[in-house]
Amino acid sequence: MINYKIPKLPPMPTVEDENRIRETSRRRRMLEGTWEEDLLDVMSDHLNSARMESWGPPDLSSNLLSNITRELSKLYHETPTVTCGEEDISILTGRGGLLQPLWALMQRGQQTILALREAFVRIDYIPEGEISEKATLQYRLVTPDFVYAVSHPSAPDIPVYYQEYRLRVFKQKNIISGQDKDPELIWTVDIFDLQNKNKPVFKICKVEKDGSIGVDLTKHFLGVATMKGDKYPYRYKSGYPFIPVTLYHAEKTGKLFNAYDKRQLTVGALNTALLYSFWLHICKSCSYEQRYVAGLSLQGLNSFNEDTPARRQEIATDPSSILVFMQDPDAMSGQPLIGSFSPSINPQDFMTAVHSYERRVAASFSISASLLRESGDPRSGYSLSISRDGQRQAQRNQAPIFRLYDSQNVSKVAAMCNRFLGTNLPKEGYRIQYAPIPMSATESKEQRENILSLMKAGLMSPVQAYQILNPDTDELQAEIELEKIRVEKQKYQL
Numbered sequence: 001m002i003n004y005k006i007p008k009l010p011p012m013p014t015v016e017d018e019n020r021i022r023e024t025s026r027r028r029r030m031l032e033g034t035w036e037e038d039l040l041d042v043m044s045d046h047l048n049s050a051r052m053e054s055w056g057p058p059d060l061s062s063n064l065l066s067n068i069t070r071e072l073s074k075l076y077h078e079t080p081t082v083t084c085g086e087e088d089i090s091i092l093t094g095r096g097g098l099l100q101p102l103w104a105l106m107q108r109g110q111q112t113i114l115a116l117r118e119a120f121v122r123i124d125y126i127p128e129g130e131i132s133e134k135a136t137l138q139y140r141l142v143t144p145d146f147v148y149a150v151s152h153p154s155a156p157d158i159p160v161y162y163q164e165y166r167l168r169v170f171k172q173k174n175i176i177s178g179q180d181k182d183p184e185l186i187w188t189v190d191i192f193d194l195q196n197k198n199k200p201v202f203k204i205c206k207v208e209k210d211g212s213i214g215v216d217l218t219k220h221f222l223g224v225a226t227m228k229g230d231k232y233p234y235r236y237k238s239g240y241p242f243i244p245v246t247l248y249h250a251e252k253t254g255k256l257f258n259a260y261d262k263r264q265l266t267v268g269a270l271n272t273a274l275l276y277s278f279w280l281h282i283c284k285s286c287s288y289e290q291r292y293v294a295g296l297s298l299q300g301l302n303s304f305n306e307d308t309p310a311r312r313q314e315i316a317t318d319p320s321s322i323l324v325f326m327q328d329p330d331a332m333s334g335q336p337l338i339g340s341f342s343p344s345i346n347p348q349d350f351m352t353a354v355h356s357y358e359r360r361v362a363a364s365f366s367i368s369a370s371l372l373r374e375s376g377d378p379r380s381g382y383s384l385s386i387s388r389d390g391q392r393q394a395q396r397n398q399a400p401i402f403r404l405y406d407s408q409n410v411s412k413v414a415a416m417c418n419r420f421l422g423t424n425l426p427k428e429g430y431r432i433q434y435a436p437i438p439m440s441a442t443e444s445k446e447q448r449e450n451i452l453s454l455m456k457a458g459l460m461s462p463v464q465a466y467q468i469l470n471p472d473t474d475e476l477q478a479e480i481e482l483e484k485i486r487v488e489k490q491k492y493q494l
Contacts, residue, residue, distance in 0.1 A: 004185040009165060011211040012148055020259040021145035027116050027266055028143050030065050042270045043277065049308070054285070059277040064269035064358060065115055068365055071386040072394045073110040075402055078435035079103050082410060087426050091417065098413065102139045109141050110402070113248045117258045119143055122164070123244040123412055125233075125420045137416060142245070144257060149247075150195070151256045159256065162192040162243050165207065168221065188217060192234075192243040200232040200241040236415045236427055244416060246409040252401055268361030275354045283347050295336035296325040392437050399434055399472060406432045433472045 012018045029035040039058045047055070080103060082093050092099045105121070113119045120142040128135040142164060150161035171183045186206055191213075193201040204221050206214035219225045227233060234244050249258065301313040317323065327336055367390065386394070407430050414425035439447065451468060454460035466478040473481070 002183065004169070004183075006167070006185055007187060007209075009146075010187055010207045010209060013211065017148055020257055023259050023263070023266075024116050024143065024145040027065065028112075028145060030063060030266070030269065031069075031112060031115055033060075035063075036060060039270060039273050039277075042274055046274065053305070053308075055277060055281045056284075059273065059280045062269075062273050062276045064272050064361060065265055066111075066269075068265065068362060068367065068386070069111045069114040071391065072114055072398075073107070074391050074395050074437055075110055075398055075434045076103055076106045077437070080406070080435070081433040083431050083433075084426055084429050087429075089414075089425060089430075091423055092410070092413065092425070098137050098417065099410065101137075102409070102413070105139050105141055106406075109248070110398075112141060112143065114250050114398075116143060117250045117261045119248055120147060120162075120164075121246045121248060121409055123246075123409075123416055125416055135421060137413060137420075144259065149256060157247070157249065157252065157254055157256055159243065159245070159247055160194045162190075162245055164190045164245075166190060168204075170206075170217075170220075188221075189213065192245070194241055194243060197241060199229050200234075202227040202232060202234070233419065234416070235419065237418060238427075242412060242415065244412055246405055246412065248405045249401065250398075252404075262365055264364035265361060268357075268364065272354065272358055272361065275357065279347060279350055279354060282345055282350060286344050289340040289342060291338070291340045293325065293336070293338050295328055296338070297328045299324040299326060388437060388440075395434065395437060396471065403432045403434075431477075436471050 012021060026035070026038050029038060036058060039060065040052075043052055043055075043058060079100070082089065082099060091097060102121070109119060109121065122140045122142050124138045124140065126132070126136050126138050131138075146165045148163040148165075149159040151158055152160045166188050167185050168188045169183050170186045172181055189205050189207050191201065191203050191205060203216055203218045203226075205216050205218075208214045218227065224231075232241055235241050247256075251258070251261070253261075298315065301315050303311070303313050305311045315323075325336075325338075367386065407428075410430045410432070411428050414423075414430070415427065417423040417425055447468070451460065451465045455462070455465055462482055463475055463478045466482055467473050467475070470478070470481075
């Protein structure tokens with residue numbers, strides 16, 4: 001087994017993109033659980049080395065960014081319903097259909113999009129026998145810190161040039177001996193260029209250490225010399241080219257990237273983790289009476305870190321140990337003293353202050369205090385969460401923007417099925433419906449009684465009632481479903 005050395009990610013083409021990926025990478029690490037160094041950097045901004053040493057390891061149990069975005073990511077808690085008029089699209093939506101892996105990916109993908117403010121979903125065609133016995137499509141979530149993109153001037157939030165940085169194992173032969181060299185990991189870029197629609201390009205190139213684009217390795221990795229012009233494979237039925245990537249935005253801002261949006265939550269999450277680290281230090285080091293002596297010296301002390309600012313002397317004790325004091329010969333004459341100070345801070349009071357700070361940080365993510373709830377044990381690190389009403393409100397707000405991108409993504413999936421798998425799926429017209437968050441028995445009963453009373457008073461139509469019970473349904477679809485119900489009632493004499 002080869003232990004590959006992972007090379008450093010080459011610099012992006014512009015300084016603006018370098019700054020963007022620095023912010024995005026930090027958020028990604030916080031979602032992935034690899035953010036200890038980021039927290040240590042924040043701690044070093046607030047503390048000198050001696051205080052950091054006394055605190056001990058940082059506490060990673062609280063991650064407000066991950067916690068809040070996970071609580072708000074409920075669109076894909078059940079598989080969305082995809083329809084396209086009366087068309088048969090069971091190859092996409094049936095059990096084991098080609099869209100099922102996409103919805104599984106989006107359960108995590110929605111949280112990533114909300115935290116990073118955007119992310120890409122890439123669709124890859126996998127030939128028969130490569131990873132399964134039959135040809136299929138594969139979906140990947142690509143975070144923006146590994147992407148450089150350029151948009152069209154008339155559509156500034158849609159990429160027409162996409163450059164994805166990927167690590168690949170590179171094998172080559174020694175030019176002189178003709179023998180295989182040891183394989184190595186190198187940075188490559190997958191480039192999709194549709195800036196000239198008549199000459200689309202897809203290629204894989206090596207990236208040099210300075211960030212410049214190196215040799216074309218398309219044939220080396222794909223076995224095809226070129227995928228340009230007429231040989232560009234990703235096209236709709238009409239022959240119009242597309243990039244097999246969909247850029248999802250948390251909000252439609254008219255910009256290609258919105259990496260710094262909601263930065264308050266990222267900074268607040270790191271500061272909250274710092275405060276929890278301090279709270280842990282308080283519990284283990286400061287929540288008891290501080291004893292002191294005057295005019296005495298303790299025998300048997302051991303010295304630690306003598307060459308650092310955090311140097312100290314200490315002695316281990318337990319209930320069976322006997323401490324030996326001697327009168328300090330350098331002390332002023334007088335009676336030696338032994339006493340204690342009260343604890344410097346109450347851990348419970350400090351935790352209450354931290355929770356107040358958490359709620360203020362949550363407000364920066366447009367979450368009102370009425371939509372927050374706390375568990376009974378605030379020390380859990382996950383006490384702050386979103387109520388069911390808050391999750392439903394977030395789902396209603398997010399559904400329009402995610403439906404837009406999901407529809408685009410499904411259209412590209414259909415086009416790739418037609419191109420590579422020989423299907424005959426429609427290009428567009430796909431409708432996405434998200435399952436609502438279930439109500440409790442009490443909530444459901446109250447809603448049902450309210451609807452029936454309004455209908456009886458003539459203040460609500462059956463269509464409006466159906467839309468309330470099925471929030472992701474438009475008027476036309478509600479009428480169709482009500483007609484089905486009427487026909488079935490007659491059929492079965494209900």
